[in-house]
Amino acid sequence: MPETEVNPTISKSTGLPRKRFYRARAHSNPLSDSHFPVPISPSHVDHSLHYPQYFPSSGQADSCKRIQFADIGCGFGGLLLSLSTLFPETLMIGMELRDKVTEYVKERILALRAANPGQYQNISVVRTNSMKYIPNYFEKGQLSKMFFLFPDPHFKEKNHRRRVISPHLLDEYAYALQVGGIIYTITDVEELGDWMKSCLENHPLFEALSKEELEADPVVQLLSSATEEGQKVARNEGQTFQAVFRRIASSDQTS
Amino acid sequence: MEDGETNKDVEVAPALIAVQPNQRSVAVAVGADLRVFNLHAGSAASLVDESGSSFHKDFIRAIRFGAKGKLFVSSGDDKIVKIWSVEYWRCICTVSSEKRVTAVAISNDGSYVCFADKFGVVWVVDLTGYDGNQPLVNKKATPLLSHYCSIITSLEFSLDGQFIVSADRDFKIRVTVFPSNPINGAHEIQSFCLGHTEFVSCVAFVQAQDYPHGLLISGSGDSTVRLWDIVSGALLDTCEVATKAGLLESNNDKSEERDHAVTDLCTILDGLLIAVAIQSFQGIVLLKCNPATRTLSVSKLVSIEGGAFVPTSLGNGASTGILWMVTGVSNLPGSSCPSFARVRAISGFDVEQEPTVVEHDKIPGGEQLLENLQGSASVDDAVFLAAAEAVKTAMCNLLIKKQYPAENRESKKRTRNDKKFKL
Numbered sequence: 001m002p003e004t005e006v007n008p009t010i011s012k013s014t015g016l017p018r019k020r021f022y023r024a025r026a027h028s029n030p031l032s033d034s035h036f037p038v039p040i041s042p043s044h045v046d047h048s049l050h051y052p053q054y055f056p057s058s059g060q061a062d063s064c065k066r067i068q069f070a071d072i073g074c075g076f077g078g079l080l081l082s083l084s085t086l087f088p089e090t091l092m093i094g095m096e097l098r099d100k101v102t103e104y105v106k107e108r109i110l111a112l113r114a115a116n117p118g119q120y121q122n123i124s125v126v127r128t129n130s131m132k133y134i135p136n137y138f139e140k141g142q143l144s145k146m147f148f149l150f151p152d153p154h155f156k157e158k159n160h161r162r163r164v165i166s167p168h169l170l171d172e173y174a175y176a177l178q179v180g181g182i183i184y185t186i187t188d189v190e191e192l193g194d195w196m197k198s199c200l201e202n203h204p205l206f207e208a209l210s211k212e213e214l215e216a217d218p219v220v221q222l223l224s225s226a227t228e229e230g231q232k233v234a235r236n237e238g239q240t241f242q243a244v245f246r247r248i249a250s251s252d253q254t255s
Numbered sequence: 256m257e258d259g260e261t262n263k264d265v266e267v268a269p270a271l272i273a274v275q276p277n278q279r280s281v282a283v284a285v286g287a288d289l290r291v292f293n294l295h296a297g298s299a300a301s302l303v304d305e306s307g308s309s310f311h312k313d314f315i316r317a318i319r320f321g322a323k324g325k326l327f328v329s330s331g332d333d334k335i336v337k338i339w340s341v342e343y344w345r346c347i348c349t350v351s352s353e354k355r356v357t358a359v360a361i362s363n364d365g366s367y368v369c370f371a372d373k374f375g376v377v378w379v380v381d382l383t384g385y386d387g388n389q390p391l392v393n394k395k396a397t398p399l400l401s402h403y404c405s406i407i408t409s410l411e412f413s414l415d416g417q418f419i420v421s422a423d424r425d426f427k428i429r430v431t432v433f434p435s436n437p438i439n440g441a442h443e444i445q446s447f448c449l450g451h452t453e454f455v456s457c458v459a460f461v462q463a464q465d466y467p468h469g470l471l472i473s474g475s476g477d478s479t480v481r482l483w484d485i486v487s488g489a490l491l492d493t494c495e496v497a498t499k500a501g502l503l504e505s506n507n508d509k510s511e512e513r514d515h516a517v518t519d520l521c522t523i524l525d526g527l528l529i530a531v532a533i534q535s536f537q538g539i540v541l542l543k544c545n546p547a548t549r550t551l552s553v554s555k556l557v558s559i560e561g562g563a564f565v566p567t568s569l570g571n572g573a574s575t576g577i578l579w580m581v582t583g584v585s586n587l588p589g590s591s592c593p594s595f596a597r598v599r600a601i602s603g604f605d606v607e608q609e610p611t612v613v614e615h616d617k618i619p620g621g622e623q624l625l626e627n628l629q630g631s632a633s634v635d636d637a638v639f640l641a642a643a644e645a646v647k648t649a650m651c652n653l654l655i656k657k658q659y660p661a662e663n664r665e666s667k668k669r670t671r672n673d674k675k676f677k678l
Binding site for chain 1: 374376398400401403404405425426427429431432439440441442443444446447449450452488656657658
């Protein structure tokens with residue numbers, strides 16, 4: 001009887017998890033105390049849990065591979081899947097605050113790995129509050145790309161400090177990014193788009209990419225097309241606003 | 256909801272002490288009271304505040320002398336930062352903060368005053384070019400850096416002034432390059448020092464060859480003191496002070512660990528020794544830092560006989576060999592005396608001698624100092640123990656995340672008012 005294997009949360013036709021069993025609230029409070037486990041420091045992150053093919057046994061720190069891309073607020077993981085095949089040798093991680101959504105992405109990656117042997121081994125997801133715990137996951141200058149796609153707009157001025165892009169949090173993102181690393185942001189809310197752009201423009205450690213560089217970067221195309229949110233905006237023929245900036249070295253010389 | 260109520264009951268502030276670098280004066284803060292004794296003149300200093308307000312209106316949470324001993328800063332729950340010129344104890348500047356202030360620091364050259372608020376933002380007040388005569392009016396603070404929504408417990412400049420170090424309740428120590436123009440913010444993070452497994456309560460720098468910035472030491476609610484290289488953020492050594500001092504069995508559980516939280520650290524004789532105050536210990540633990548091997552070790556325990564003295568704050572006048580200690584609390588629920596403090600000192604840290612607790616009549620400044628800084632009320636030993644307990648509870652409530660058991664969490668979810676029930 002195949003009935004023992006039937007799991008209602010997994011689609012029979014595709015073998016992928018079904019989104020309707022992972023419904024979550026659209027918002028999560030980033031200010032509240034977190035009660036999920038957080039690694040004490042980046043060296044405590046167990047890579048073997050996330051990338052078993054690259055890190056066969058736990059505690060094996062000698063592998064030179066490090067996570068290079070971080071999708072902050074990865075949602076249902078659409079971008080990660082696209083990036084996974086575009087950069088098959090790069091380790092990347094999605095960070096998501098909502099527990100159920102993280103579970104969905106986890107199942108989705110496992111299902112894809114099972115269906116496509118050898119593929120999707122370089123992506124994983126973790127439930128965490130990236131506004132608080134970026135330094136617990138990444139060493140200084142470890143990342144080459146960070147993604148902030150369709151973040152919560154937090155319209156009220158009182159709640160602006162909950163926005164994932166803010167002048168002070170950019171300091172931490174600049175810490176995690178290597179010089180030359182790129183930060184990608186996109187939103188369908190014009191007000192938030194302006195905010196993210198002005199935060200980045202006013203930050204001394206970031207500079208905007210030129211038009212030519214944007215056109216030459218294959219990732220830029222994915223920002224609006226790869227994610228579930230982006231596809232929703234496209235369906236509704238909405239506008240998107242993106243800001244793509246490069247981490248530059250500090251010019252301040254403190255003697 | 257019983258959590259919230261007990262919380263309010265023990266909202267108390269520990270007594271604080273600060274010593275001027277050349278030990279000309281000693282300041283003690285208890286509740287909203289700021290008391291200063293001028294050792295040079297042998298009398299209490301009278302504080303002058305021309306802004307007309309009555310000094311502080313709520314608990315003082317942070318006091319600090321500048322490295323040159325010319326400036327003094329006090330601040331706390333009344334969201335007012337007062338900068339004093341020490342020479343005549345005149346308040347030269349009053350800055351308001353949006354939130355309650357938890358820590359203060361003065362840049363080594365005295366040009367900038369930094370303070371941290373309960374939302375994790377560090378602010379900077381620019382005093383460059385100030386000659387120390389006229390009071391400054393309408394000074395505003397600008398944001399320097401931020402720990403995302405985490406209470407900052409301690410702020411410290413590196414010995415060469417190049418970095419500002421901020422520690423928080425989320426086990427984290429951030430080392431930030433202090434820029435040449437901090438008014439535009441400090442954006443370049445040098446490192447994070449990660450390794451503590453509870454809130455970080457205090458940090459200090461030790462002089463060491465080959466480390467122009469100094470080596471960083473930190474005390475924490477996990478009952479350890481740790482040694483760090485701030486350039487890389489590397490953890491160099493961990494000293495389990497409570498275990499080493501025999502206060503704690505080594506295979507302990509977490510709740511017991513918190514009983515022995517490190518409350519304050521103070522370097523003596525430029526870091527030759529480090530005095531550590533632990534919440535459960537009537538006395539201090541002396542640590543030795545060996546810069547060559549980059550290790551910390553327990554050197555000695557100095558217990559304070561009689562008088563139930565658990566220090567709430569430590570102070571030391573840089574080059575002098577006297578460690579000042581205070582114990583006390585702003586107000587104790589159920590006690591007749593509103594606020595009280597006791598001051599003791601330990602001397603004899605020089606190589607040859609044994610550190611000993613100074614008798615009351617031998618303390619610099621003598622009876623007059625004690626009368627001035629402690630207040631005249633005579634307080635029973637039992638009350639001091641109760642005070643130490645109250646301080647401990649207040650600190651835990653403030654800095655440790657509340658853990659709700661599973662069933663409690665479910666009931667909270669059920670009574671959530673933003674949830675629409677389907678009938």
